[in-house]
Amino acid sequence: NAGVTQTPKFQVLKTGQSMTLQCAQDMNHNSMYWYRQDPGMGLRLIYYSASEGTTDKGEVPNGYNVSRLNKREFSLRLESAAPSQTSVYFCASLEGGANTGELFFGEGSRLTVL
Amino acid sequence: AQSVAQPEDQVNVAEGNPLTVKCTYSVSGNPYLFWYVQYPNRGLQFLLKYITGDNLVKGSYGFEAEFNKSQTSFHLKKPSALVSDSALYFCAVSPRDTGGFKTIFGAGTRLFVKA
Numbered sequence: 001n002a003g004v005t006q007t008p009k010f011q012v013l014k015t016g017q018s019m020t021l022q023c024a025q026d027m028n029h030n031s032m033y034w035y036r037q038d039p040g041m042g043l044r045l046i047y048y049s050a051s052e053g054t055t056d057k058g059e060v061p062n063g064y065n066v067s068r069l070n071k072r073e074f075s076l077r078l079e080s081a082a083p084s085q086t087s088v089y090f091c092a093s094l095e096g097g098a099n100t101g102e103l104f105f106g107e108g109s110r111l112t113v114l
Numbered sequence: 115a116q117s118v119a120q121p122e123d124q125v126n127v128a129e130g131n132p133l134t135v136k137c138t139y140s141v142s143g144n145p146y147l148f149w150y151v152q153y154p155n156r157g158l159q160f161l162l163k164y165i166t167g168d169n170l171v172k173g174s175y176g177f178e179a180e181f182n183k184s185q186t187s188f189h190l191k192k193p194s195a196l197v198s199d200s201a202l203y204f205c206a207v208s209p210r211d212t213g214g215f216k217t218i219f220g221a222g223t224r225l226f227v228k229a
Contacts, residue, residue, distance in 0.1 A: 004157070031215065042118075042204060042219040043158075050215055058216075090157055100146055100165050100208075103217065105157030 002026050006091050006106035013081045013113045021076040021109050023091030031094040032074040033058075033103065034066060036087040043090065049074055081113045116141045118207050120220035127195045128228050135190040135223045137205030147188040148206040148217070149179055158204060164188060175199070195227045 004025045013019055025032065030051045035043040045058030049068040063085060065077045078085060088110050092103040118139045127133045139145065146165055150158040162173025169181045179190045190203060205220040 035219075040123075040221055042221040044219075045216070048215055056215070092157075100163070102148060102160040102163060103150075103158070103206075105159070107155070107157045 004091055004093055004104050004106035006089075006109050008109060009107065010110050011112070013078075013111065015082060015113060017081050018077070018079050019081065019111075020078075021089055021091070021111075022073070023075060023106060024073045025091075025093040025104070026072065027093060027095065027104065028071070029093035029095060029104070030071070032068065033092040033094070034064070034074070034076045035090045035092065036060065037090060037108070038087050046076065046089075078111075081111075083113045085111065086113045087111060116207075116209065116218055118205055118218050118220040120203075120205055120223045122223050123221075124224045124226060126226045126228065129197050130194050133192050133195045133199070133225065133227070135203050135205075135225060136187070137189060137220060138185070138187045139205070139207045139218075140186065141207050141209055141218065143210050144183075145210055146208040147179070147181060148208070149173065149177070149188075149190050150204045150206060150219075152202040152204065152222075154201075161190070161203075195225075197227050197229050200225055200227045 007022045033048045034046040044060045047066040049055045052071045067075045088108045091106045095101040148163045149161040152158045164171050164181045172178045202222045204222050208217045
């Protein structure tokens, strides 16, 4: 069982460069999420997709874009990376109903912006 | 603003002793409550959740959590800690009106269990 797969696991960018983080889940979950994790701040929601074909902003969407390519895949794009976007990024999908389901997380993508 | 507080950055406990990791929340209504665990260089893993019913819920790896509505708390507990329990623990809250779409996470508490 692969679960939630993220690529790449590590990436170093220079300020102004762009990149896309890829995420795929094989659990047939409807909703998918992108979080960032920063020390002392827990996880903050960047964007989510409640179902295929829809995306919505979370708590910290500025500087990011997302694409729900199909039911399995949800990508996060940084168009012009900034040092403030240095973080660990987690993709997640939700089992069951939106209200009571638990999140399944990928192993994370560690991004450094110089 | 809605928030989740984990008042301790780190909890230290000796192996075999009981442990408690605290969580309080300020979220309107009667939200759903979760605990997740993160091991080094891994994603978060679900431990347990409270939806309704008995205030004491049991989860994975011998963990349990006690819901207290009047204190808006959801403390994680284990009767006897193991060294392998050392990890980062996150409390999370999902408002009933938006559910999982807007899950709010605490900042995390690092648990260190000493042999």
